[in-house]
Amino acid sequence: MKRLNVDRARSLRVGQTDAEQLLWHHLRNRRLQGWKFRRQNEIGLYVVDFVCPDAGLVLELDGGQHGDQLIYDEARTRKLEEQGYRVLRFWNNDVLTNTESVLEVILEALASPDPSPQPSPRRGEGACNGD
Structure with a gap:
């Protein structure tokens, strides 16, 4: 599958906001209790600020411009949730002042993690065989 936003993601990584730089300092290289995060990562049609693929967790940092695009952000969050991700949003100011x-x-x-549908049992687990 062709990645549509590679150039955009790269430019976002270069032009990070102060809040993104600060949070990335705490997330990179598994610094947050061993969890692996990626920054400016493509998920479908979107480039998310940070994602922890193992936990299915997306972190979005919002600046003042997001006050004017609430409907877009809500739709984006719903689409990411439909793909199985949980989305946490933080204001840039909160990251900078309440890290x-x-x-x-x-x-x-x-x-x-939020409750999710039960995964299929692993082989040998699950229903009894008439015991």
């Missing part, structure tokens, strides 16, 4: 609180919220989300 520890933001990291705590992220850790809570990583530690307690």
Whole structure:
């Protein structure tokens, strides 16, 4: 499948906001309790700020411009959720002034994933065979 937003993602990585740089400092190289994050990563038609693929968690940082695009952001969040991701949004100002609180919220989300449909049991597990 051809990646449509490769150039856009690359330019976003180069032109990170101060809030993105600060959060990336705490997320990169598995610094947040060993969780692997990617920045400016493509998911479908979107480029998300940060994603932890193993936890299915997307982190979006919003600046002032997002106050004018709430409908777009809500639709984007719904599309990502339809693909199985949980989306956490933070204001840039919160990341810059309350970094520890933001990291705590992220850790809570990583530690307690939302309930999801039960996965299929692994081979040898599940229903009894007449025991």
